[in-house]
Amino acid sequence: MSPLPTVTSSTLSASPPTGRARLMDGAALARRVVEETAARAAELTRRTGAAPCLATVLVGEDPASVTYVRMKQNRCTKAGIASRHLALPAATTTRELVDTLRALSEDPTVHGILLQHPVGDHIDERAAFEAIAPEKDVDGVTLSSFAAMSFGRPGFVSCTPGGIMRLLDAHDVDLAGKNAVVVGRSAILGKPVGMLLLARDATVTYCHSRTADLSAHLREADVVVAAVGRPRLIRGADIKPGAVVVDAGYNAGNVGDVDFDGARERASLITPVPGGVGPMTIAVLLAQTVDAAERQLGPGPRARTAVPPSPR
Incomplete structure (x- = not known):
């Protein structure tokens, strides 16, 4: 390469x-990030007996969203990350979606949660995002994640911005x-x-x-x-x-x-x-899923954030 x-x-x-x-070349850099992530996932699985798990939630059957979620599931498999997909009907209410996300947040076998957007105009998307526990917000969409990122505190960055910063750094x-x-x-x-x-x-x-x-x-x-x-x-x-x-x-x-x-x-x-x-957006999502799993599953190599804070 x-x-x-x-x-x-x-x-x-x-x-x-x-x-x-x-x-x-984001595709080339993404391959490197995913290779590193796969190695970390394999070591975590060997050490704990549990593979990192990303849960994806999709409301409705928007063709682009279906394709995008399927792509993420395929990349998870290649990186040694377990994936769990919940497909909800288009008529799902805000309350039903919030309840689903809270249940995933409380599930110890799930380490990261991705709500595929858009979710439909009838749903309060912000309320849905806020139902995701900050420690599992590997897509970096909650207010807690934005605040942590803005103040340089530990947390997860939004994946596309995180990918952009990795490209600039590379x-x-x-x-x-x-x-x-x-x-x-x-x-x-x-x-x-x-x-x-x-x-x-x-x-x-x-x-x-x-x-x-x-x-x-x-x-x-x-x-x-x-x-x-x-x-x-x-x-x-x-x-x-x-x-x-x-x-x-x-x-x-x-x-x-x-x-x-x-x-x-x-x-x-x-x-x-x-x-x-x-390609960098998905690579950062996978990397942050392993970060989340490392933190939740116990002591081990120090989890890394997608974008290191400024030294000053």
Whole structure:
């Protein structure tokens, strides 16, 4: 496997890059993370006699969600993680879903819980998320997890932001003092990734659907994280020469939130869609499931968080 390219702080300068941006290969990095996670899961199972277990809960039969949950189950199997799937009818009420999640939270044989979203407009999704015990919130969706992440306390990060930080770390992107623009403000992607960037001493600007003159903000960005869910919203001309571009968007037709071809001509590093952020999301989910199992099953090698806190 070829080594990942190294990016130094000089990469994030105002001078244009030479040639096209290099790709941040999330698929390759995810394979490495899953291999490490599988080794940890095997050791934990050998030591305790219990395999780490991830419970997935799906409400309804949305085709994309069904496919995504099945993919996660397959990755669990490959990593030596047991999976338990609960498929609930589309008519499930908030109370029924909350009761299901609380029961899983109290089940000692389940170490991590994932509620696949969206869950339907008739359900109070936040109430459902909050029914997940913080120590089993391996998807990092509860208020407790967000607070712990924001204050640099032990806990679980949202998986996609955690995957983004691992990608940046793998490419040695120095964030200290750099201007980072996050386009998107969702509770499980935009907001948490901004907090993680801030913890690494980046100067963070949140942009969104009501931001005036988005292009002006982007042209000042050393690092761009696109997480708004609008195909090709960010044009190549919006990218500062030499910037690092992370496209966390995924739209119909395998299209991200960034005009990939145009942005690649100006950026120094860029994630492809697909094959960039997506594989890292699942890899972090598996890693955090093993973290949770290590903590719940007793003494052993120190559990690691997906994103180490800033040293300062």
